[in-house]
Amino acid sequence: MSLVVQKYGGSSVADAEGIKRVAKRIVEAKRNGHQVVAVVSAMGDTTDELIDLAEQVSPIPAGRELDMLLTAGERISMALLAMAIKNLGHEAQSFTGSQAGVITDSVHNKARIIDVTPGRLRASLEEGNIAIVAGFQGVSQDSKDITTLGRGGSDTTAVALAAALDADVCEIYTDVDGVFTADPRVVKKAKKIDWISFEDMLELAASGSKVLLHRCVEYARRYNIPIHVRSSFSGLPGTWVSNEPQGDQQVEHAIISGVAHDVSEAKVTVVGVPDKPGEAAHIFRAVAEAEINIDMIVQNVSAASTGLTDISFTLPKAEGKKATAALEKIKATVGYESLRYDDQIAKISLVGAGMKTNPGVTAQFFEALSDAGVNIELISTSEIRISVVTRADDVNEAVRAVHTSFGLDSDSDEAVVYGGTGR
């Protein structure tokens, strides 16, 4: 008998109807002979509503208490889901993160899973029950306090349970049909991807694709748990994310997996930095100490005449103020001239392991952008990804141009041939 871990997001269980629909889907998997563990998020906007309540009683809600508060959300959805399943004539039991054995560190609001002890789940499954588990939550190893894993944490819960229970697959049910070659809201001709490697999925997630979070994919890769991302509405096969495609998974052996874009970042430029050893380190230590996650970093060649250089980096807009404040403090010690802050940028990324062995991808990428009249401000690359920063206004056009250029549009079945002009 195989074991399936399924995860249903908030939009799938937004109301009583949604819960009943999800219950049917779970029961279907059980009827097909699987043991089923279903991880569930809070209903619809519950989490946002609870955060709003918290802010009404306290401008900066205490972390321990905020976690206690937010975990009420999944408690509601999981209990309702268990009831709905029992109403269909199958046995189900709901478990909090703590009861399911999700052990975390003590960092409230963004705890990390450090162990999973699924003894109660196993016992419940052995008794023939469907186990419903609250996503997003755990219990801290040291203080036995309730913790949450941060936004998107339910996906991580599902993958972690799948790993601990040695499940055959982790199915992530969501409100889209899978992972697409680009955001379908921007590119109408975007295609659903049938199979994608962990590596490409990690790059897409890091580049703005929102279907799966980076942390969740990382976890799945570490424990080699195949993920199947699919719609809880249509029931169609979705996107498989794994090391290797399985038997009947359609793989197009595409060179490029997809185009991702991200408009949530801003660009900080430190202008006129003396070009001597230790200056960049000084700047990024200040940013790191302010606990800011930066993304791309670019340093221009310094002008020989002045001995000064500019250093640019991108970071989440939400952390812009904190970063500029941290940099203002070290202005005198570093001796830079000024700071520029720009939040009207977009990042466009092309992802695909195929680019490692296909020279010319970079050139084609830049040509496509150039033909569309899109100006490039920053460039960064990894082995299987090229990212550029452009004006925010250009983002939709840029994504569409690149998508078409690489033959990803859904009405085109042709393979893309790259020239040998070097990458």
Added chain:
Amino acid sequence: MSLVVQKYGGSSVADAEGIKRVAKRIVEAKRNGHQVVAVVSAMGDTTDELIDLAEQVSPIPAGRELDMLLTAGERISMALLAMAIKNLGHEAQSFTGSQAGVITDSVHNKARIIDVTPGRLRASLEEGNIAIVAGFQGVSQDSKDITTLGRGGSDTTAVALAAALDADVCEIYTDVDGVFTADPRVVKKAKKIDWISFEDMLELAASGSKVLLHRCVEYARRYNIPIHVRSSFSGLPGTWVSNEPQGDQQVEHAIISGVAHDVSEAKVTVVGVPDKPGEAAHIFRAVAEAEINIDMIVQNVSAASTGLTDISFTLPKAEGKKATAALEKIKATVGYESLRYDDQIAKISLVGAGMKTNPGVTAQFFEALSDAGVNIELISTSEIRISVVTRADDVNEAVRAVHTSFGLDSDSDEAVVYGGTGR
């Protein structure tokens, strides 16, 4: 340093403003030098809303899952309350029933507390924290499942914690100023009672007074925990419930504590029961096996000519159908003639330990009803209570007439003198 357990009901924490007001009240007690444990119910109508959701997904929600669902309510209010207190500059930690050590049996939806192990609460108090505890919930000893104590269970949680922590007082905050000599919505001149004995309070609770539940008062009496019922809005002293009045508690040494009424019951009459041994036992065994709680029982003297008698009893309206169905089943074996079901009744009760030593109370009670033109259908008495059943339409007039007759109206300071005509 004294230890105070406070309990705040759902109407006191119905919204963010209510939570902030309650937080201030708790901090005030802490500033006055007390260790404080605050037990809190779910916000406003949360519990009803959750039950409504449950009924949308399942006509008969499973007990275990319903408890899991409902306990989300207190989780929300307790976390918000702890945040609000921390925002006032005091340390607070919230605890679920399970974390607070409220151990129950496994009867979901109406579990009974069988032990309290408040180790985590004690440690938190010793560290200087205010402890916020979810009312109404616990964890089952055998299966470690989440349980709820049934409606009004938060009061019981508070009293049980007060007993386990050896608290000096258990303060029950509510939306009224205390226990009154009658329901102030019916009797405008009803007076707040400053002190009342556990015994009289138990009789009032059993007779329809809704301020404190019978189970909670029983628990307080068993462990001798003084209860102070008071308003979370006005902050005025309320009603003390204890074995003996304390130093400055005003006691009026009244013969009568109050008049209670109850319109939630119905009357079943089994007509034409053969008057021979075992028939009544047969009837009430059938009712008991249907798990119906009956209240008053009256059997008339049988008519010599027929050898038949009528047996009447009262029970909660909600259980009327179940009871008549159970009785229909035994109609042939018992051989009674017919069943009558009447849900247009009211019960009016006069409560006071003073009636033990004051003959004439019963006569005065009946005279007051008779003067008001109220017809009596059933009578039952205990040592410190007389109850009658009347038509539901007569209830308000009956309560007011009795209240006035016994000098309980608030503008009357005269003691009531009883004649020596025997009770």
